[in-house]
Amino acid sequence: MINPKNFYEELRSKGINFFTGVPDSSLKQFCAYITDHTDKKNHIIAANEGNAIALAVGKYLATKNIPLVYMQNSGQGNTVNPLTSLVDPDVYSIPILMLIGWRGEPGKKDEPQHIKQGKITLQLLETLGIPYEVLSENIEEAKLTIEKAFQYMESNNAPYAIVIKKGSFEEYSLQTKVESNYEMSREDAIKVLVDNLEERDIIISTTGKTSRELFEYREELNQGHEKDFLTVGSMGHSSSIALGIALSRPERTVYCFDGDGALIMHLGASAIIGQNAPSNFKHVVLNNGVHDSVGGQPTVGFQINMKEIAKACGYKETFEATTKKELKEKVQQLKNSNGPAFLEIKVKKGARKELGRPTRTPQENKKDFMEFLK
Numbered sequence: 421m422i423n424p425k426n427f428y429e430e431l432r433s434k435g436i437n438f439f440t441g442v443p444d445s446s447l448k449q450f451c452a453y454i455t456d457h458t459d460k461k462n463h464i465i466a467a468n469e470g471n472a473i474a475l476a477v478g479k480y481l482a483t484k485n486i487p488l489v490y491m492q493n494s495g496q497g498n499t500v501n502p503l504t505s506l507v508d509p510d511v512y513s514i515p516i517l518m519l520i521g522w523r524g525e526p527g528k529k530d531e532p533q534h535i536k537q538g539k540i541t542l543q544l545l546e547t548l549g550i551p552y553e554v555l556s557e558n559i560e561e562a563k564l565t566i567e568k569a570f571q572y573m574e575s576n577n578a579p580y581a582i583v584i585k586k587g588s589f590e591e592y593s594l595q596t597k598v599e600s601n602y603e604m605s606r607e608d609a610i611k612v613l614v615d616n617l618e619e620r621d622i623i624i625s626t627t628g629k630t631s632r633e634l635f636e637y638r639e640e641l642n643q644g645h646e647k648d649f650l651t652v653g654s655m656g657h658s659s660s661i662a663l664g665i666a667l668s669r670p671e672r673t674v675y676c677f678d679g680d681g682a683l684i685m686h687l688g689a690s691a692i693i694g695q696n697a698p699s700n701f702k703h704v705v706l707n708n709g710v711h712d713s714v715g716g717q718p719t720v721g722f723q724i725n726m727k728e729i730a731k732a733c734g735y736k737e738t739f740e741a742t743t744k745k746e747l748k749e750k751v752q753q754l755k756n757s758n759g760p761a762f763l764e765i766k767v768k769k770g771a772r773k774e775l776g777r778p779t780r781t782p783q784e785n786k787k788d789f790m791e792f793l794k
Contacts, residue, residue: 421590424453426559434570436488436517438479439463440472442685444492446521446586448715451490452594455717465717468656468685469495473502476516486573490519492714493541493583494534494653503548507579515573518550518581525585532782533627533653545581552581557588598709598718600768603743606706607633607772609765610677612744613704614638616751617675622793623648624662625677627655628713629771630706634677635778645780646788652778656685659693659703666698666759669793673700673755680707680721687729693760694734701760703735708769716769730762738762 427450439458443451443465454463466472469491476487491499499518507514524530524538545552551572553565569580604612610633617623625631631650638645649665651658662676683690683705693701709722727738737757741747747765754763778785 421557422555422559422562422588423590424450424592427562427589428453428457430559430563430566431488431517434566435485437462437485438476438483438487439490440466440475440487441490441519442466442469442472442492442495443711443714443717444490444495444521444523445714446492446523446584447490447519447589448717449589449592450519451717452715453592456595465711465719467687469498470502473499473507473516477502477506477512477514480514480516486515486517486570488517488519490521492521493523494537494655496520496537496541496544500548503550503579508549509576509578513577514579515577516579517569517573518579520552520581520583522554522583522585528586531652531777541583545583550579550581552583554583554585555588557585594716596718598716598722598769600709600722600766602766602768604747604765604767605770606630606708606712606767607637608744609706609747609767610634611637612747613675613677613751614641616748616755618673618755620672621647622665622669622672622674623677624658624665624674625650626658626679626682627651627653628679628682629775630677630679632775632777633771635780636776644788645778645785646792648785649789650778650782650785652782656682656689658682660686660689662703663689663693663696663698663701665793666701667696670698670700672793673702674698675702675704678703678705679712680705680709680726681711681719683726684719684721684724690730690733690735694730697734697736697760699759702754702757702763703730703760704754704763704765706765706767708767710769712769712771722766726764727762735760735762738764740764740766742766
């Protein structure tokens with residue numbers, strides 16, 4: 421395995437001094453090292469991967485220095501537009517070094533949402549005309565890959581990708597901590613929410629640990645999972661899924677259990693929700709200020725006013741809770757509100773180490789859920 425410090429220093433020796441992207445579990449050790457050893461002006465955790473590409477372009481235009489953009493391969497889709505219509509040699513011809521975590525690598529066990537993307541990760545780079553190399557776990561060979569990447573980028577003014585397998589980096593723990601000394605964990609809040617909803621209510625839960633915790637609580641209660649659509653992938657899109665359902669089933673109350681990172685990733689969805697104004701839409705954001713499922717890298721969740729953003733987007737009512745007592749009160753107000761309504765719950769980061777994963781397949785979840793919607 422590669423020491424994150426050695427890899428970072430090799431990149432710096434080549435002139436890389438600006439880093440941006442969206443954290444990934446395959447890259448979490450390296451991302452953590454960047455966070456701890458790069459000043460905030462030169463390391464920006466972006467809202468989504470397309471934003472990161474555009475931000476990197478701006479840095480290159482202003483400095484002529486090649487920037488680095490990191491991402492999980494699931495985020496490649498968000499980069500296609502700026503890579504083809506902005507960065508490509510047929511347009512502005514911008515060199516960018518991309519680090520892509522390879523989830524769902526063929527032949528390796530992974531979660532359902534990573535299987536398809538894992539199969540097409542290299543094919544997509546080939547389709548985009550972006551040369552790449554899969555990183556070796558030997559640091560000397562990795563240095564040769566970096567050298568090859570820079571020779572190409574400097575000669576062609578074009579992007580180059582380094583694809584990184586899961587487990588390539590040695591362990592490194594993030595030292596830069598986000599303060600979130602709130603009473604409840606995310607799982608605590610989910611339990612309060614579920615306990616206070618009605619029998620016919622619908623839940624759309626965001627990807628990552630939120631859906632895992634919701635699934636496990638239903639198991640703990642010996643309940644089925646037909647009331648919940650577990651969005652195992654598609655980060656940032658749960659609220660739009662919920663909107664589509666709310667508009668189609670106006671007689672049912674639809675709750676979206678969202679995360680701060682997911683909300684921020686596609687924040688424009690909130691404007692569409694507000695303007696379509698389904699009265700049965702209730703948007704709950706579990707805000708812990710970090711990308712919890714991929715290493716605890718910070719979001720700007722605690723630096724922005726989500727309630728005011730929701731109001732500006734057209735949500736009818738907004739609420740906030742930070743304690744279990746407050747949450748029980750706010751859930752009742754949320755239930756009685758005229759939607760679209762918004763509830764931000766500030767929680768501490770982290771999850772149980774023994775937290776499991778859904779044992780129902782996505783197809784089984786879909787079938788049960790659609791039956792419940794009838």
